[in-house]
Amino acid sequence: MASSNKHVVFDVLIRPGLLGTLVDYEAFYEAIEARLGDQLRAQHIGARLFGYAWMEAGEKEYTYLSMSGHHVAFSDVLRALFYRTLWQAGLADPRRFATDDDRDFLLAAYRALRVRPGVAACFRTLHDAGYTVWALTSGDVARVADSIGVGKPAPAVYEHVLKKFPTEDLDAWFAAGHMWDASAARRSGFNGAWVSLWEKESCSDIFGDMDVVADSLPELADGIVAFKK
Structure with missing residues (x-):
């Protein structure tokens, strides 16, 4: 048998x-393009590359936190890293460039992947x-x-x-x-x-x-x- x-x-x-x-991550990239695409391009930042950098930074920090004995949900890690990723992308003042509403809109799109x-x-x-x-x-x-x-x-x-x-x-x-x-x-x-x-x-x-x-x-x-x- x-x-x-x-x-x-x-x-x-x-x-x-x-x-x-x-799942397909395109819905997340589409949300970044719709919400911040023109603003990002004006700063010579690709919307897709920003999205990838944000997710990859989230993976890294989530893993490091876990390895250190401090387990934090990935959604919380991603939320925390939004402005830091914008700064690493070259924006001198990320909190003037984007808002918490922008961040939450994008996080909602991440949770609604197809x-x-x-x-x-x-x-x-x-x-x-x-x-x-x-x-x-x-x-x-x-x-x-x-x-x-x-x-x-x-x-x-x-x-x-x-x-x-x-x-x-x-x-x-x-x-x-x-x-x-x-x-x-x-x-x-x-x-x-x-x-x-x-x-x-x-x-x-x-x-x-x-x-x-x-x-x-x-x-x-x-x-x-x-x-x-």
């Missing part, structure tokens, strides 16, 4: 029900092959059923999830759009699957190899199902 101990874990954003690997094409097909393929799909979050504690008080990519996070599955005939995957995430999970005992929709370049020379690499979510599911150790 085929094993039913088959699992695929996806990362989750701060909004309930939205999976980080499964699901990527192919999500339904991805889940259907995994389900039909006997996989159970799970979610791992770095979101607000109030929105999470199970919290261990530390954020990814600490090995304890991935190990905590892996230990929830029976060990016999285990086929466990971690799927992500960030190579740092998928590679950390792989080093912690998962099979690793990475989809290039967000980062494009795998940078495998620093992150290492993946068991499955795909350019779309349906291809990711097909790769997991077809994978043989």
Whole structure:
């Protein structure tokens, strides 16, 4: 009999029900363009690049806080870094350039990201092959059923999830759009699957190899199902 101990874990954003690997960030960039695009261009700052810098700064500070033993929800980190990111972009007085209302408008857009094409097909393929799909979050504690008080990519996070599955005939995957995430999970005992929709370049020379690499979510599911150790 085929094993039913088959699992695929996806990362989750701060909004309930939205999976980080499964969302498109375009709505966030569109909101920045609509709200501050003309003002940013007048200062020779690209709206998309500002959005990327803001998110990346959030990832870094969230991780450093967690590593230091001070776990703060990612949404709160992102809110706090808005004016700092504007200053790093070259604005001498960010609080005259933008307002708290601007910041909150953009944060609301971040929480309303759209699901990527192919999500339904991805889940259907995994389900039909006997996989159970799970979610791992770095979101607000109030929105999470199970919290261990530390954020990814600490090995304890991935190990905590892996230990929830029976060990016999285990086929466990971690799927992500960030190579740092998928590679950390792989080093912690998962099979690793990475989809290039967000980062494009795998940078495998620093992150290492993946068991499955795909350019779309349906291809990711097909790769997991077809994978043989």
